[in-house]
Amino acid sequence: QVQLVESGGGSVQGGGSLRLSCQASAYFYNLNWVAWFRQAPGNEREGVTSLYRPGGSTYYADSVKGRFTISVDSAKNTVYLQMNSLKPEDTAMYYCAAATRVTTFKRLSPDQYSYWGQGTQVTVSS
Numbered sequence: 229q230v231q232l233v234e235s236g237g238g239s240v241q242g243g244g245s246l247r248l249s250c251q252a253s254a255y256f257y258n259l260n261w262v263a264w265f266r267q268a269p270g271n272e273r274e275g276v277t278s279l280y281r282p283g284g285s286t287y288y289a290d291s292v293k294g295r296f297t298i299s300v301d302s303a304k305n306t307v308y309l310q311m312n313s314l315k316p317e318d319t320a321m322y323y324c325a326a327a328t329r330v331t332t333f334k335r336l337s338p339d340q341y342s343y344w345g346q347g348t349q350v351t352v353s354s
Contacts, residue, residue: 237348250324275336
């Protein structure tokens with residue numbers, strides 16, 4: 229059973245930075261895809277970024293390109309999300325997710341991911 233535990237959320241002023249971490253339990257080596265999603269109150273869960281671990285390819289939502297960076301430290305079974313130049317519209321609950329296989333063109337679709345963390349809150353003030 230894969231377990232994902234996020235940390236690193238908090239409150240920050242606009243323009244600031246945060247780094248989220250996602251610690252994975254055993255069987256991390258089976259997880260080819262890791263991703264970050266977010267959900268603001270009243271909104272659907274949206275894909276922020278995903279990473280294909282075997283090749284290292286990364287994918288980003290247009291809203292975060294150039295500001296957010298996903299990375300993996302396989303030795304530590306940890307996925308990171310570096311968030312820079314934060315905006316108030318980035319305020320949301322952020323979730324780490326993982327999957328063994330993801331359909332092409334659906335790399336940022338929540339329905340492709342089987343394993344989820346409990347979420348960590350990010351609040352950006354103006």
